[in-house]
Amino acid sequence: MDTVTPKAILELEQVNLFTKLKTQLSANHQGYPILQDISFEVYPGDRIVIVGPSGAGKTALFKLINRLMEPTSGKIILEDREYRQIPIVQLRQVVTLGLQESKLLGMTVQQALAYPLVLRGLSKQTIQQRVSYWMEQLHIPNDWLGRTEVQLSLGQRQLIAIARALVIQPKILLLDEPTSALDFGIATHVIEILIQLAASHHTTILTINNQLELAQVFGTRLFHLQQGQLLTDRTTAEVDWSNLRASLQQAEAQASQEWI
Numbered sequence: 001m002d003t004v005t006p007k008a009i010l011e012l013e014q015v016n017l018f019t020k021l022k023t024q025l026s027a028n029h030q031g032y033p034i035l036q037d038i039s040f041e042v043y044p045g046d047r048i049v050i051v052g053p054s055g056a057g058k059t060a061l062f063k064l065i066n067r068l069m070e071p072t073s074g075k076i077i078l079e080d081r082e083y084r085q086i087p088i089v090q091l092r093q094v095v096t097l098g099l100q101e102s103k104l105l106g107m108t109v110q111q112a113l114a115y116p117l118v119l120r121g122l123s124k125q126t127i128q129q130r131v132s133y134w135m136e137q138l139h140i141p142n143d144w145l146g147r148t149e150v151q152l153s154l155g156q157r158q159l160i161a162i163a164r165a166l167v168i169q170p171k172i173l174l175l176d177e178p179t180s181a182l183d184f185g186i187a188t189h190v191i192e193i194l195i196q197l198a199a200s201h202h203t204t205i206l207t208i209n210n211q212l213e214l215a216q217v218f219g220t221r222l223f224h225l226q227q228g229q230l231l232t233d234r235t236t237a238e239v240d241w242s243n244l245r246a247s248l249q250q251a252e253a254q255a256s257q258e259w260i
């Protein structure tokens with residue numbers, strides 16, 4: 001019987017990102033490196049955890065995938081189309097970046113949750129259904145709906161940031177440290193919801209998450225970035241977690257020395 005090879009939803013081919021501004025790494029003729037020679041393929045339903053010390057290039061990688069920055073060289077391919085050929089509005093329908101905490105910019109929680117869906121032209125009824133569904137899933141109480149940013153704690157703002165990304169229901173979801181400010185119990189619940197989403201909708205989820213005990217539960221694959229390079233791309237079952245923890249601690253200590 002033939003086995004069908006799954007088709008990648010996202011591919012990076014020898015992607016480099018350089019800047020004229022000084023980074024922690026030494027410059028060459030192209031400038032200072034942020035990301036160097038990054039190649040990988042990502043499949044529908046993959047749950048990828050990205051780890052690495054401060055300055056490794058994790059957020060820069062997300063900015064490239066969300067097209068907030070352009071690579072200096074190399075290709076990013078989404079569903080067989082090169083990024084540069086995809087109108088940004090179309091790309092935003094497929095890829096969503098959820099930040100560490102929500103900036104509500106004067107909006108109430110209700111307005112902020114509905115806003116990305118209003119921009120996408122969804123009907124009032126669909127917007128209401130989606131917002132209620134994800135609030136329920138994330139156990140967000142109704143009495144938060146009228147609150148503004150200053151009336152929410154850091155953890156509450158983080159949960160709203162996750163909800164704002166989830167209501168969009170994109171094919172690719174990028175979450176930057178989604179659970180860093182949440183209580184362990186709530187963080188575990190969020191991880192469970194994300195796992196269910198990947199299973200039920202084949203959503204591809206990439207998270208930056210140095211909380212290794214949660215990363216271990218959440219991920220199917222692990223990317224380890226260090227000094228702008230992809231050191232490891234392997235299934236989480238293959239990862240030696242205590243080695244990884246030690247290596248991250250060492251790299252973090254070295255990075256903080258370099259800042260001093």
Ligand SMILES: Nc1ncnc2c1ncn2[C@@H]1O[C@H](COP(=O)(O)OP(=O)(O)OP(=O)(O)O)[C@@H](O)[C@H]1O
Pocket residue numbers: 019021022023024034052053054055056057058059060061
């Ligand atoms: N737009 C930019 N222009 C110039 N340099 C940048 C830009 N964005 C990031 N950098 C630099 O690139 C390097 C990687 O930054 P990045 O924010 O991706 O690291 P990170 O791994 O996400 O770190 P952290 O865990 O501290 O958030 C850093 O040296 C940073 O100063």
